[in-house]
Amino acid sequence: MKSSAIFLLKYCRVCKEKNVEKVASFGPTPLANAFLKSSEVDLPECYYPLDLYFCNSCGFLQLGHVVNPSLLFKNYVYASSTSQVFIKHFQDFASKIVGEFSLNKDSLAVDIGSNDGILLKPFKNLGIKILGVDPAEEISKKANREGIPTLIEFFDSKIAKKIKKTYGSADIITATNAFAHIHDLDEIIKGLKILLKDQGVFIIEAPYIIDFLKNKYFDLVYHEHLSYWSVRSLITLFHRFDMKVFDVEKVGVHGGSLRVFVALNSSDYKIKKNVRSFLKQEKLARVDKKETYVIFGSTIQKSKLALIKLLAKIKSKNKIIAGYGAPAKGNTLLNFFGIGNETIDYIVDDSPLKQGLFSPGKKIPIVSPEYVRLHKPDYLFILAWNFADSIIERYGDFRKKGGKFIIPFPTPKIV
Ligand SMILES: [Zn+2]
Known part of the structure; x- marks a missing residue:
């Protein structure tokens, strides 16, 4: 990885063509x-800079500028397990995977971007x-203290070799909401191929480009979030690696x-x-057309005016x-x-960090x-819009006492 703070990508992360x-x-x-x-x-x-680039060769949407991951992730303060919604999600996820792939006490699950161990627990x-x-x-040290063995590293082929030597090959490797954050996908996939068993499965969870477009989730665009995945682009990417x-x-x-299951071409899994x-x-939603994203940019401007x-x-x-x-x-x-x-006097967040x-x-x-309970604001502006329903439910009292909620997106409204 380059040691500078930021660089402009000259080629597409998925197909490697210089046509972005x-x-x-x-x-x-x-x-x-x-x-x-x-x-x-x-x-x-x-x-x-925070700019979206489109690849005219393979139709992939990505950030044009890559910030050095050390700046982004070494001091990451976002602990996943502060959200009950996520805790439940990952409990269900783990049970499903253990059943579906008949995992047992000899199976190894490796999580890339494991945070505080929300999935590994x-x-x-x-x-x-x-x-x-x-x-x-900090988050990894905390995970280790709580009995979730965690290597404080970026996953790559070197780490994959080290893990294989110490822990053996993996049955399951997961990257939940980390895959969209990784610049050097080739290096990650090389690592996967070293570490996975012949019938091992790599499972990705990442925001889906169709929802991103449909719901105008422009605020998913931030420097960590380098890739905007469609199934089509994932197939293009893994095809280069015989997966x-x-x-x-x-x-x-x-x-x-999206939750996507990937395996070696030589494995027994049939494509469902x-x-x-x-x-x-995806074809119907025109995710592979440049115009789709130009239109997307201009509709966000309209939403911005309505909210202001x-x-x-x-x-x-x-x-x-x-x-x-x-x-973020x-x-x-x-x-x-x-x-x-x-406009906004203060922001309330559950995370003590x-x-x-x-x-x-x-x-x-x-x-x-x-602080909110003591100071009783007139409105709560829900920045974490994806938790709007659970926040409104949790703050039922606030509403009963005359407080209102502002939901900024997709259509700004007061409830
Ligand atoms: Zn491309």
């Missing part, structure tokens, strides 16, 4: 997870051998994600019929708005829309849920 073209711009913005300490609030921040409880790989130092996508399903997390129906659906109008109306009545949830995507939204402290910090770019203070 800019189709939309959301920046420059600071890194979406670069939350600031109070001592850093007055210091200048680094802003990086249920695997462990089901009696499977586990290993996590994650470059985020096949043999099963695909939709899952509900992140407002609509549903793979073809996903491809058909709505917020201006509320602020003209001197109401207090608190942001709810400080995910919330920072794309705030920075790209230019919504700052003049974020409380006491300030949002990157807009420098809005992040507080604990307790």
Whole structure:
């Protein structure tokens, strides 16, 4: 990996052709997870271009600029297990995989980007051998302390060899919401091929481009999120490595994600019929056409105007708005829309790691849920829109006492 902070990609990450073209711009913005300490609030921040590029050769959508992953992931503060929705999701995921692939106490499951062990914990409880790989130092150390063995590394072919030597080959390798963050996919796949058993399965979960387009989820665009996956692009990618996508399903997390099953071409898995129906659906949604993304960019501009109008109306009545949830995507939204402290007084987040910090770019203070109970804002602006239903349910009391929620997307509305 290059040691500079950022570089512009000259070729497509999936097909390697030098035929990429800019189709939309959301920046420059600071890194979406670069939350600031109070001592850093007055210091200048680094802003990086945030532009979507389309490959005219294979139809893949990707960020044009790659920020050095050490800057993005070593100090990652986002702990997955702070969300009950995710905990349940990964418990269900682990049970399903253990059943479907007949895993037992001799099976090894390796998770790339394992975070605090949110997926490995249920695997462990089901009696499977586990290993996590994650470059985020604090979160990985915490996982190790809690009995989730985790290598504090970026996964690559060198680490794959090391794991194989110490732990043996893997039955299952997972990358849930990490695959879209990886620049050097070739290196990852080389590692997979070293580590997987002949009948081993690699399982990816990543946001799905069809949901991204349909629901105008532009705020999934941030510097960590390098790739915007379709089944079509995944097939193109793995084909180069003699691997096949043999099963695909939709899952509900992140407002609509893909779960994709990949194995060696030489393995026994037959390609299921549903793979073809996903491809058909993608053709209909024109995910492989440049115009689709140009239109996408302009519709976001319209949504932005509608939201700003709505917020201006509320602020003209001197109401207090608190942001709810400080995910990376919330920072794309705030920075790209230019919504700052003049509109949102503070942001509430469940993660103690974020409380006491300030949002990157807009420098809005992040507080604990307790703060909302004490200060009773008029509105909660749901930045973590993908949890809107569960947040509204959890804050039933807030609503009973006259509080209202602002859901910014896909169509800005007050509930
Ligand atoms: Zn390409």
